[in-house]
Amino acid sequence: MPNYTFSVNGKTVTVDAPADLPLLWALRDKLGVKGPKYGCGIDVCKACTSHLDGEKINPCVVPVSEVEGREVTTIEGLAQGDKLHPVQEAWLEQDVAQCGYCQPGQIMAAVALLKKTRNPTDAEIDEIENVCRCGTYFRIREAIRSAAAKM
Template identity: 75%
Template structure:
């Protein structure tokens, strides 16, 4: 079985897996990272969203072979020690989560969006397309706008 090495939340990891093995299952089953959730396993709900080299990817349809040598960031890798990422802070300030199942994917997709634009429009926010079963879309939108105001300038 082939071995794949990549950085996970800033630390190098190696896993043995078939090339077409979904990254989601590698993260959860082999590496014990439970932030990315399996919702649909079809690239629809986006609950499994993580960042790969800073871009949002749904890990249920991303092959482990495609992340070899790359940087994978999950929700567990956003905080800096005890200091939460500005998007995580905004989520708490706007009381976004209800059940919380979709929130890691929502947050990761928001982080990727805010890396591209410091002042996202409603249309850009709507392009996130993560499914929230509880329907907290208004609070999500407000949290994204608030987080945008508190993101460090790059």
Template identity: 75%
Template sequence: MPRYTFTLNGNEVSVEAPANHPLLWTLRDQLGVTGPKMGCNLDVCKACTCLIDGEAYTTCVTAMSDVEGREVTTIEGLADGDELHPVQQAWLEMDVPQCGFCQPGQIMNAVALLKNTSEPTDAEIDEIENVCRCGTYFRIRKAIKSAAEKSGGN
């Protein structure tokens, strides 16, 4: 079985997995990283979104062969010690989560968006397309705009 080495939340890891094995299941089952959630396993709900080299990827359809030598960041890797990432802080301040299941993917997509745009429009936020069964979209929008204002997109 092939071995893949990549950086996970700042630490180098090495795992054995089939080349087409989804990153989501390697993260959860082999590495014990449970922030990314499995909602649909079809690249629809986006609950499993993580960053790979700073860009948003749905890990349920990202093969292990695609992460070799790359940097993977999950929700667990966003905070700097006890200091939350500005998007995480905005999520709390705007009281976004209800059930919380989709929130790691929502946050990771928001972080990727703000990396590329410091003043996101409603249309850009709508392009995120994460599914929230609780319907907190208006609070998600407010949180993304709040984080953008406070961090200037960083």
């Protein structure tokens, strides 16, 4: 099998894997990065949302061969040491999580949105397609607004 070298949360890693192995499985099974969750495997639920070179992706449908030489950021890579990212802080302040399963992906989608739009409208927030089975969408919206105000 070929080797693929890329960066995950600021650290260079090498993975021995088939070219078509979804990045999600390289992260979770080969590298032990458990933040991105498996939900559907077909880019629908978006529980695995992460960033590739600063852009939002769903690693369940991105082959590991496509990340060679690139930067992958997962929920584990947002905090700077003990200092949480403003979106993570807002999530805690707004008590967003219930079961918490989708929250890493939700947070990564929110970070991507706030990178592009400093003060998103409700319509822009509603364009986030990540599924929350617990239905905490109102608190997610409030957390995004709160984080936007801090950033």
